[in-house]
Amino acid sequence: MTDFQGPLTSIGIDVGTTTSHAIVSRLQIETPPGDAASPAIVDREIVHRGEVRETPLVDSQTIDVDRVAAFVDRELTAAGVSPAEIDTGAVIVTGETARRENAEPLVHRLAADTGQFVAATAGAALEAVLAGRGSGAAARAAETGGTVANVDVGGGTTNIAIFDGSQTCDDGMGFDDVTVAETRCLDVGGRLVTVDDDGHVESVSPPARTIADALDLPVAVGSALDADVRDRLMSAMVDAIVDSCSGPPFDALTRSLSIGTLPDDQPALSGVVFSGGVGRLVRTPPKDPFEYGDLGGGLAAAIADHETVRSWSVFEPAEDIRATVVGAGTETTTLSGRTISLDESVLPLRNVPVAAVSGPVSDTEETFKQRFDAATAAILSHHDPGEVDAIALSIDDVGDLTYDRIRVIADALESALAPIPPTLPVVVVTRQNCAKVLGQTLRRTTDRSLLVLDELAVDGGDYLDVGEPTAGGESVPAVVKTLAFGE
DSSP states (O other): OOEEEEEEEEEEEEEOSSEEEEEEEEEEEEEOSSTTOOOEEEEEEEEEEOOOEEOOEEETTEEOHHHHHHHHHHHHHHHTOOGGGOOEEEEEEOGGGGGSTTHHHHHHHHHHHTOSSOEEEEOHHHHHHHHHHHHTHHHHHHHHOSEEEEEEEOSSOEEEEEEETTSOOSSSOOTTOOEEEEEEEESOOTTSEEEOTTSBEEEEOHHHHHHHHHHTOOOOTTSBOOHHHHHHHHHHHHHHHHHHHHOSSOOHHHHHHEESOOOSSOOOOSEEEEEHHHHTTSSSOOSSTTTTSBSHHHHHHHHHHOHHHHHSOEEOOSOSTTHHHHHHHHSSOEEOOSSOBOOGGGOSEEEEEEEEEOSOOOSOHHHHHHHHHHHHHHHHHHSOGGGSSOEEEEESOOOSOOHHHHHHHHHHHHHHTTTSOTTSOEEEEESSSOHHHHHHHHHTTOOSOEEEEESOOOOTTOEEEEOOOBTTTTBOEEEEEOBOTTO
C-alpha cells in the first residue's frame, strides 16, 4: 500500500529568443510504505498551456521585463491559480535571451513573483535536457533502451541532449529514469538574421556574422538577402547541427559555433526527436522561407532536406515548441529523502551556491577536516556571505553509515563552518540516507540554522533551491541547476 501526498502545483516559464510561454501542471507525489522509503513524483499532468507569445524587447539588448511579467500574470489568471498556490516549478531564459543585459534580474523577478518556490534557471546545457524531457525523447530512450538525441532548434540556439536508455539514473532527477549521456549546444537558430517584408536584412546576430564571414557571404543590414546567399547560410547552419549530432571529428565552423566543451566520443544514435520553434517546422516546413520574418522556415526546410537527417530515424515529439517549458514545469523538481533535518523557518531558499566535499572516502578525521575546510574556503572565495541566502556543502560519499563515521563528519563540519557568519543558514547535502542522524549530531554542537538533506545528487558549482516541506513534512522539493547567464 502507498501513501499519496499532494499534488504539487508547478509552473514552467520559458523566455526564449523568439517566443515566451508558460504552463501550469500538477505533480502527484507517492510515498511508499516504510520509514526509509523516499517520496517520489509519480505523475505529471499539464492543466494549463499558455499562449505562445513573441518575447517583448525594449531594444536589441534589453528584455521588456514588465511586459513579460504581465503576460505571466495573465497566464496564472487564465489557469485559475494564484502565486500563493504555486508550490514549485522553474523559470528558464533560453537562447539569445540569456545573453541580454537584464536576463538575470528578469528571471529572478519572475521566480519571486510566481510563487514561494520557483527556481530561476539559465544555460544552454540545462535547456537541452529540459527540452529533451519535455519533448518525450527521454521517455522514448527509456522505452526502447536505445540512445535518442533531442535536437531543440530555436530562434537563437540549437541544444542537443543525448539520452542513453540502456542506463538508468540513481539520483532521482528524472521522471523518465534515463541517463543524460551528454549535451551539445550551438549558436545556431532561425532568428539569427531577421528580414523585413521586402526581404531586406534588419538584423544580423554575432553567430550569423561568424558564419557569413567564414563563407565570405555578403550579409548586411539594409541589403536584400540574395536567395543563393540565404541558401548557403542556412546550409552551413544545418551542416553544423548535423556535425554536432554526429561528431567527433568536428568541422572548424562547428567548433566556432559551439557553446561549452565538445565531446570526445561519437554517439551511436538509434533515433532523433526535433523540438523547438524551428524544430517543430521540420516535419512541415512553410512554403515561404521568410514567413516568420527570419530564417526559421527556411532553416527547417533545409534540415528536413539534409541527406544525413533523411537517414536518421526521426521520432514524433510529445511536445514541440513547448518542449522546454514543459520540461521546466514538470521535470525540474525532485524530492529529498524522507529522513531529513530541517530548520523550516529559513525556507524556501533560492540560488544557494554549492561547494563539493570531494575525494575518496577516508577513515582519518584529519583528512575529513581538510576536505571540509577546503570546500568552505572555495565557496567563500567566490560568494560574499552578505549576498546569498545560504551556502551548501555537498558530500558525495560519507562511507559506512556508522555512528563513529557520522560523528567524524559532524566534527569536520563544525570546524569548517567556523568562518561562516553564524546568521547565515547552511545546507548540508548527502547522497546517502543519513541526514536525520547527521543533523541531530550537528545540533548538539551548534545553534546555527541548518538544513541537512539526503538522497540528492549535487555537484560543486551547482546552485540549489529548496522549497517548503511536503509529503507530510518529511521531505522537501529541490531543484539543482546551473545559472549561466551570458553563456
